[in-house]
Amino acid sequence: MTDIPGIVITGASGRMGQMLIKTVLASDKCRLVAALEREDNQWVGQDVDAMIGGQATGITVTSDAVEAFAKAQAVIDFTAPAATVAFAGLAAQARAVHVIGTTGLSDDDLKAINAAARHAVIVRAGNMSLGVNLLVRLTQKVAAALDEDFDIEVIEAHHNQKVDAPSGTALMLGEAAAKGRGVSLKEVSDSGRDGMTGARKKGDIGFSAIRGGDIVGEHDVLFAAAGERIVLRHLATDRAIFARGALKAALWGQDKSPGEYDMMDVLGI
Numbered sequence: 001m002t003d004i005p006g007i008v009i010t011g012a013s014g015r016m017g018q019m020l021i022k023t024v025l026a027s028d029k030c031r032l033v034a035a036l037e038r039e040d041n042q043w044v045g046q047d048v049d050a051m052i053g054g055q056a057t058g059i060t061v062t063s064d065a066v067e068a069f070a071k072a073q074a075v076i077d078f079t080a081p082a083a084t085v086a087f088a089g090l091a092a093q094a095r096a097v098h099v100i101g102t103t104g105l106s107d108d109d110l111k112a113i114n115a116a117a118r119h120a121v122i123v124r125a126g127n128m129s130l131g132v133n134l135l136v137r138l139t140q141k142v143a144a145a146l147d148e149d150f151d152i153e154v155i156e157a158h159h160n161q162k163v164d165a166p167s168g169t170a171l172m173l174g175e176a177a178a179k180g181r182g183v184s185l186k187e188v189s190d191s192g193r194d195g196m197t198g199a200r201k202k203g204d205i206g207f208s209a210i211r212g213g214d215i216v217g218e219h220d221v222l223f224a225a226a227g228e229r230i231v232l233r234h235l236a237t238d239r240a241i242f243a244r245g246a247l248k249a250a251l252w253g254q255d256k257s258p259g260e261y262d263m264m265d266v267l268g269i
Ligand SMILES: NC(=O)C1=CN([C@@H]2O[C@H](COP(=O)(O)OP(=O)(O)OC[C@H]3O[C@@H](n4cnc5c(N)ncnc54)[C@H](OP(=O)(O)O)[C@@H]3O)[C@@H](O)[C@H]2O)C=CC1
Pocket: 010, 011, 012, 013, 014, 015, 016, 017, 037, 038, 040, 041, 078, 079, 080, 082, 083, 100, 101, 102, 103, 104, 125, 126, 127, 128, 129, 168, 242
């Protein structure tokens, strides 16, 4: 046994799962203890190195979450809402830090995650990159400085396999803009415009989603008034930025008390 935190990666064969495994293997601050996939996944029973095409790890992809979590000090989870809610309960039982990158979570999912955070540390963010979390802060500041003569629109673009919209990041940016304005996002959110929508309602925060090709993740926050526009922009070109943030969160959470945290807490911004 060593003091270096043991990490489980869920959704191990996914786009983020593979990136996370590579990031953990490249770090000397943690060790990979398990790579988890669901039972019917083609990689279960195969070596992690065959899946990621990298160095020999001696670790076989497993579908046994209970056994995997029992060996872990942290679980890094970028999967899908149903899986993440189940993992939150199991990670809490194992008293492992649960880092959640999964987006598209419903209010009920968030309640279940919040309940699990009574027993263990959970760090959850729709975007784990430093750049986006700074952009969230900037968005709040700019929204607080401008009045409703500036229409706020969040525009996001992602690859053609993304299943949820608006993106988790777009919602973080929308929440920040609403907070800056001192309003509730639920009351002013306008997404999915189509057909005879009528004129834009003053004070609304709009969302637009583009899906295509292999776009990693692009977010604009547009403040548009008569005669001028301000655009705050983040472009992700490499999923490594999310994996680095997630690993930082897993290590940061090791000495924290049970509760739900976000990347602002981790980054101290
Ligand atoms: N917070 C952040 O910084 C970021 C968040 N994300 C979010 O992370 C999530 C994953 O993204 P991405 O890696 O691109 O997606 P992928 O579809 O590439 O990977 C998802 C993985 O999760 C597994 N999975 C899905 N459902 C279940 C389930 N019910 N039980 C067990 N495993 C399951 C999939 O397995 P299978 O193939 O068998 O279905 C797959 O291995 C998304 O919600 C995305 O929005 C992505 C990037 C950054």
